[in-house]
Amino acid sequence: MSQRLKTDRILFFTTIALTFFGIIILYSASSVMAQLKYGSTWHFVTRQCLWLAGATFFMMALKKTDYHRLQNPAVAFSAIGLALVLLVAVYFVDSAHHRWIRLGPLGLQPSELAKPALVVFLAFFVTWRARAINTRYTLVPAALAVGLVILAVVVADLGTAIVLGVTATVVFFVAGLEKRYCIVVGICAVIGVCLFVVAKPYRVARVVHFFDPDYQFVGSFDTNGHIRDYLQKSLTSRDTNYQSEQSKIAVGAGGPLGAGLMQGKQKLLYLPEAHTDFIYAVVSEELGMFGSVGLLFAFLVIFWRGLRTTVLMSDDFGRYLALGVTTMIVVQAFINISVVLGIVPTKGIPLPMISSGGSSLLSTLVSLGILMNVSEHVG
Numbered sequence: 057m058s059q060r061l062k063t064d065r066i067l068f069f070t071t072i073a074l075t076f077f078g079i080i081i082l083y084s085a086s087s088v089m090a091q092l093k094y095g096s097t098w099h100f101v102t103r104q105c106l107w108l109a110g111a112t113f114f115m116m117a118l119k120k121t122d123y124h125r126l127q128n129p130a131v132a133f134s135a136i137g138l139a140l141v142l143l144v145a146v147y148f149v150d151s152a153h154h155r156w157i158r159l160g161p162l163g164l165q166p167s168e169l170a171k172p173a174l175v176v177f178l179a180f181f182v183t184w185r186a187r188a189i190n191t192r193y194t195l196v197p198a199a200l201a202v203g204l205v206i207l208a209v210v211v212a213d214l215g216t217a218i219v220l221g222v223t224a225t226v227v228f229f230v231a232g233l234e235k236r237y238c239i240v241v242g243i244c245a246v247i248g249v250c251l252f253v254v255a256k257p258y259r260v261a262r263v264v265h266f267f268d269p270d271y272q273f274v275g276s277f278d279t280n281g282h283i284r285d286y287l288q289k290s291l292t293s294r295d296t297n298y299q300s301e302q303s304k305i306a307v308g309a310g311g312p313l314g315a316g317l318m319q320g321k322q323k324l325l326y327l328p329e330a331h332t333d334f335i336y337a338v339v340s341e342e343l344g345m346f347g348s349v350g351l352l353f354a355f356l357v358i359f360w361r362g363l364r365t366t367v368l369m370s371d372d373f374g375r376y377l378a379l380g381v382t383t384m385i386v387v388q389a390f391i392n393i394s395v396v397l398g399i400v401p402t403k404g405i406p407l408p409m410i411s412s413g414g415s416s417l418l419s420t421l422v423s424l425g426i427l428m429n430v431s432e433h434v435g
Contacts, residue, residue, distance in 0.1 A: 061432040061433065062432060063119075063428070063432060064361060064365075064428055064431035064432060064434075066357065066361055067357075067358065067361040067362075067424070067427065067428055067431055068119075068428060070354055070357045070358060070361075071115075071358075071409070071421070071424050071428075073354065074351075074354050074408075074409040074410065075108060075112075075409050075417075075421070077351070077410070078104075078409045078410040078411075078417075079101060079104060079105065079108070080317070081317075081335060081338060081339055081342075081410060082100060082101055082104055082331055082335070082410070082411075082412055083097070083098070083100075083101045084317055084318050084320070084323070084338060084342060085320075085323050085330045085331040085335050085338040085412075086099070086100040086101065086330070086331035086412060087318075088323065088324055088325070089323075089325075089330070089331065100331055100412050103162070103412075103414065104412055104413075104414065104417065106162075106414070107162075107414030107415075107417050107418060108417060110418065111414075111417050111418040111420075111421040111422065112421060114418065114421065114422050114425065115421040115422060115424060115425035115428075116425065117425070118422060118425030118426050118428075118429060119425045119428040119429050119432075120429070121429060122429065123373070123374055123377060123426060123429045123430050123433070124371075124373070124374075126176050126179075126180070126373075126377070126426070127179075127180055127183070127373045128180075129180070129184075131176065131180075132176055132177045132179075132180035132181065133177070135172075135173040135176050135177055136173050136174065136176075136177040136201060136205065138173065139166065139169060139170040139173040139174070139205060140204060140205060140208060142157065142164075142166035142169065142170075143166045143167065143170060143205070143208035143209060144208060145157065145166070146166045147208075147211065153212060154211050154212035155167070155212050155213065162414060163414075163415070164415055165413070165415035165416070167209045167212070167213045167216045167217075168216070168413075168415035168416050168418070168419040169415065169418070169419055170205055170208075170209060170216075170220065171216070171219070171220065171223075171384050171419050171423065172381075172419055172422050172423045172426065174202070174205055174220055174223065174224065174380075175223065175377065175380035175381055175384060175423065175426075176377070176426075177201065178202075178223070178224055178227045178228075178376060178380055179227070179373050179376035179377040179380055180373065181194075181197075181198060181201075182227055182228065182231040182372075182376050183372045183373040183376060185198075186231065186232075186372060189228070189231050189232050189233060190232070190233065190234050190237065195237065198228070202220075202221075202224045205220060206220050206221055206224075210248075210252050213404075214249070214252055214253070214259065214403065215391060215403040215404060215405035216405065217252075218249070218391070219384060219387050219388045219391070219405070220384075221245055222383065222387050223380055223383045223384045223387065225238070225241055225242075225245070226379065226380075226383045227376055227379055227380050227383070228241075230366075230376070230379055231376065257286055257287050260286070260287055261287040262401045262402050262403070263401050264283075264287065265297050265401075266297070266300075266400075266401035266402070267401075269297055271284060297402075298328070299327070299328050299329065299334060299402055300395075300398050300402050302322055302326050302327040302328070302337075303322075303327060303334050303337040303395075303396050303397075303398065304337075304397070304398050305322060305326075306320065306322035306323075306327055306334075306337040306338065306340060306341040307337055307340040307341065307348070307396065307397065309321070309322070309341050310340045310341040310342065310343065310344040310345065310347075310348070311344050311345065312344050312345045312346065313344040313345075313346065314340070314341060314342045314343040314344030314345075314346075314347055315341055315342055315344075316342060317342050317343065318342070319342060320338055320341040320342040321341075322337065322338070322341055323338050323341075329404070331411070331412045332404075332406060332411045332412050332413060333392065333395070333404045333405060333406060333407075333411065334395075334396055335407055335410055335411050335412070336348065336351070336392060336393050336396040336407055336410070337396050339351055339410075340396075351410070352393065355385075355386060355389045355408075358382065358385060358386065358424075359382060359386045361427075361431060362378050362379070362381060362382025362385075362386070362427055362431075363382060364431075364434070365378040365382075365427065365430055365431045365434055366378045366379045366382065368434045369430065369433070369434055371433070374430045374433060377426055377427070377430050378427055378430045378431070381423045381424065381426055381427040382427065384423060385408050385420060385423065385424070388405060388406075388407075388408055389407060389408055391403065391405050392405050392406065392407040392408075392411075393407070408420040409421075
């Protein structure tokens with residue numbers, strides 16, 4: 057007789073609470089913009105709810121599906137292969153931004169779907185090659201597969217590429233990757249990030265303006281102003297600190313208790329992307345320190361349940377699935393919150409389950425559905 061599995065209620069209800077909180081705060085953050093652009097305050101919320109319905113269906117389906125079914129070469133290689141096909145396709149379909157595949161009124165972002173696909177592939181591959189993790193027969197194909205995905209993503213989305221890279225590194229490190237290889241990966245990652253930052257003027261501007269807003273250091277060796285001129289090639293680069301400044305104003309204005317739900321002022325066309333990448337600033341302004349810390353605590357709960365599952369899971373495949381999903385979600389949330397608080401340079405990346413974005417919501421809930429199922433198998 058098969059053992060009846062118990063739902064990880066803490067993880068489950070934390071996920072449900074975050075998704076519904078996301079809908080509420082999304083309405084507050086987007087209603088003014090939606091009314092001005094689309095004639096309805098419910099525009100972004102309606103779209104998000106449609107995505108939420110589909111994402112919840114897939115989350116519950118994966119929650120009820122034994123994760124061992126994913127431990128199959130057909131599943132793992134098909135997932136990563138499909139992700140690569142979509143990432144290549146979007147480069148030609150969306151020639152301007154290389155991000156979206158339009159499906160009628162909805163837009164699909166392949167870089168978001170690459171996240172759960174990569175996690176499943178990593179868990180399968182590392183488990184399969186566990187006894188030879190440090191041989192060239194493991195490292196070379198792994199580097200090719202992961203590198204191709206990251207390369208396809210980084211063209212248009214550096215933030216997501218960083219999340220994927222960190223996730224892959226953590227999984228391989230825990231699987232026993234030797235220190236020398238970790239150092240090589242770290243060096244390659246730093247070089248790669250620097251190259252892709254330099255490739256786009258607005259990316260360079262964000263970094264330079266963050267560390268040297270008045271060009272005092274840059275001006276000490278760039279006497280002819282060539283670097284400044286290079287940065288000005290992008291119109292958006294001239295105000296790269298604007299979002300960060302408005303975000304910090306919102307966070308500071310919230311105080312301990314906040315201005316109250318729907319009462320925030322920075323979202324009234326002062327703070328760009330208030331309903332997407334900077335929605336945490338709206339939370340801070342309207343719900344104050346207690347609200348923003350409460351949201352941060354919810355992500356710490358996901359981290360705790362994922363880490364607990366990783367440590368207690370006796371099955372290697374389940375362990376790496378849990379580790380990959382947890383790392384992916386927590387790192388993305390950490391980067392988003394760090395940007396909002398002005399800790400790191402501005403980078404467009406959504407806050408999981410909170411920011412507007414159907415592809416991000418689908419990717420996150422699919423991943424959490426897998427994590428829930430793995431967690432249920434912990435004794």
